[in-house]
Amino acid sequence: MSAASMATARIMELWAHGLDVADTLGVTVEPTSRIRAVAHIGVRTRDFAYVVNGRTPPTAEFRVELTAHDGSLWTWGPDDATDRVTGPAIDFCRLVTQRRAPADLDLSVHGDDAAQWIRIAQCFAGPPGPGRAPRSTEMSTA
Numbered sequence: 001m002s003a004a005s006m007a008t009a010r011i012m013e014l015w016a017h018g019l020d021v022a023d024t025l026g027v028t029v030e031p032t033s034r035i036r037a038v039a040h041i042g043v044r045t046r047d048f049a050y051v052v053n054g055r056t057p058p059t060a061e062f063r064v065e066l067t068a069h070d071g072s073l074w075t076w077g078p079d080d081a082t083d084r085v086t087g088p089a090i091d092f093c094r095l096v097t098q099r100r101a102p103a104d105l106d107l108s109v110h111g112d113d114a115a116q117w118i119r120i121a122q123c124f125a126g127p128p129g130p131g132r133a134p135r136s137t138e139m140s141t142a
Contacts (some may be wrong), residue, residue, distance in 0.1 A: 011037045012123055016097035023099075031069040031090040038123070039066055039089050042096030043076040045123040047108030048086040053120045053128045058083070058113040066092050085118060096123040 007074035015038050022029045043064050047057035063081035066074045074089060085092065087107035094100040094106065095118060102118045109115050121130065 005041075008037050009125075010043050012041050012097065015093070016099060016124070019094070019097070019099050031093075033068060033070065035089055035093050036068070036074060038093040038097065039064075039074060040076075042092060042121065042123045044084070045096070046117060046121070049117065049120045049122050049128075052122070052126075055116075055120070060113070062111075062114055062117070083114035083117075085109050085114050096121045098122055098124075098131055101132040101134040104132075 011034070015035060019029060028085040043062075046062065050057040060083065061077045061081050063077040063079065065074065065084065065086040068074055068086070068089045085107055086097040087105065091107050093098070095102060095105055098121075107118065108120055119131070120128065
């Protein structure tokens with residue numbers, strides 16, 4: 001792992017665990033442009049998520065279009081990609097760190113491969129995470 005990748009991974013971990021603390025305390029952390037590093041590692045680990053889940057990554061690239069907190073657009077992948085994930089950057093970051101279930105996020109997903117990816121997305125090392133139950137499920141079973 002390069003030094004830049006290592007630093008990006010540590011930023012992602014710090015952000016994700018900080019979100020865990022904020023959730024535990026019942027406070028909201030306002031996003032900043034620093035979460036772009038989390039979004040970037042989330043996009044870059046697409047194939048890794050497939051592999052750790054025993055699946056073959058799609059050969060076609062995906063398009064990811066995220067709206068930052070300040071309204072700017074962050075993009076990855078070719079403009080003409082069939083499979084796409086679009087929506088708020090904060091929601092994408094919550095997805096790839098498995099801090100929220102896909103059903104709890106305001107992401108638009110187009111294409112079968114992209115739909116599969118958001119169910120297994122993870123940008124952290126190690127075996128596949130179990131993901132999160134939708135919050136409505138958590139609240140109804142509590």
